Amino acid sequence: MKNTKLMLGLAVIALGFTACKDEKAVEAEKKVDTYVMYVDSLGNVTAEDARENWEGIEATYQLRSGDAQAALANMKDNAAAQERLDAANAKYEALKAKIQAEKEAEQPTADVTVSSKQQLRNALFGQGKVGDDMSFAWVNKDNIHSVYQQFIHTAEDNKDSYSREDWDEIKLMYEALDSRKNTVEKEGLSSEDNRKIAGLKFKFAPMLKVNRMGAKSAEMKEAKE
Structure with missing residues (x-):
């Protein structure tokens, strides 16, 4: 009887650990989804709004990118998630380069004459x-x-x-x-x-x-x- 109770107790603990791991994996997946969706949403922002609010965009990006990258550690098989992150990273960097080029183009040409x-x-x-x-x-x-x-x-x-x-x-x-x-x-x-x-x-x-x-x-x- 004691052995049966012990086995049941261990089983409950094991289930608890499994549930905890599953919850972490689910939460990690959500963070990756949130990051990917954020980058995708930037495609709907007008170029003018993006230029004017770029500091805020960059700050939010860094926060969500960091959360998503850290979340990979809680995924047993994170290869697919890593691919999604890499694709989102590339998309963001392309957008960033475009915005920076547009901002530089808007600036008046500086006097390059050096005394x-x-x-x-x-x-x-x-x-x-x-x-x-x-x-x-x-x-x-x-x-x-x-x-x-x-x-x-x-x-x-x-x-x-x-x-x-x-x-x-x-x-x-x-x-x-x-x-x-x-x-x-x-x-x-x-x-x-x-x-x-x-x-x-x-x-x-x-x-x-x-x-x-x-x-x-x-x-x-x-x-x-």
């Missing part, structure tokens, strides 16, 4: 690193040595092509970089990098002075002629 001064700064420091705000906050103890290297080697390699205005700008940038170095030294600049920078500066300072003066003299001579 000679900005071109010089881009060459000395990297594309867009230093703009009109003259901010060097991006220079830190870990990259300042490489910043000096690029700056000085670029100036050396192109010294024969610079005008007086270019050398004036180079001098201004050099002094601004040195000012940033004073701050970086207090933030933990290594003695090794400090030594290497000192060597670069020792070589560059007289070259800057001579070439700047030479460019100025040449300009004055041309003006007289």
Whole structure:
């Protein structure tokens, strides 16, 4: 009798586990369905509405996509569900690319003309690193040595092509970089990098002075002629 009760108890527990698993599988299937239907529903949204509300669409997409992907773990055989998710993902990415292209097309064409001064700064420091705000906050103890290297080697390699205005700008940038170095030294600049920078500066300072003066003299001579 006791054995019979024990067997019945185990059977009830087993049924409970099975029911629990089945419920999780059903719930997981619902989440996948919800995700797929959401992506399908975006096809009924007008392009104008999609562009205006894209941030909300993207946020909802990320939430439901995450739920659906997590739900796969609760499916014993999730191959078919994975295929549905992959198809929905591809459909969404295609829509996203289309909307982004349309939004870019609506934007006014930007003035792509870059001033000679900005071109010089881009060459000395990297594309867009230093703009009109003259901010060097991006220079830190870990990259300042490489910043000096690029700056000085670029100036050396192109010294024969610079005008007086270019050398004036180079001098201004050099002094601004040195000012940033004073701050970086207090933030933990290594003695090794400090030594290497000192060597670069020792070589560059007289070259800057001579070439700047030479460019100025040449300009004055041309003006007289």
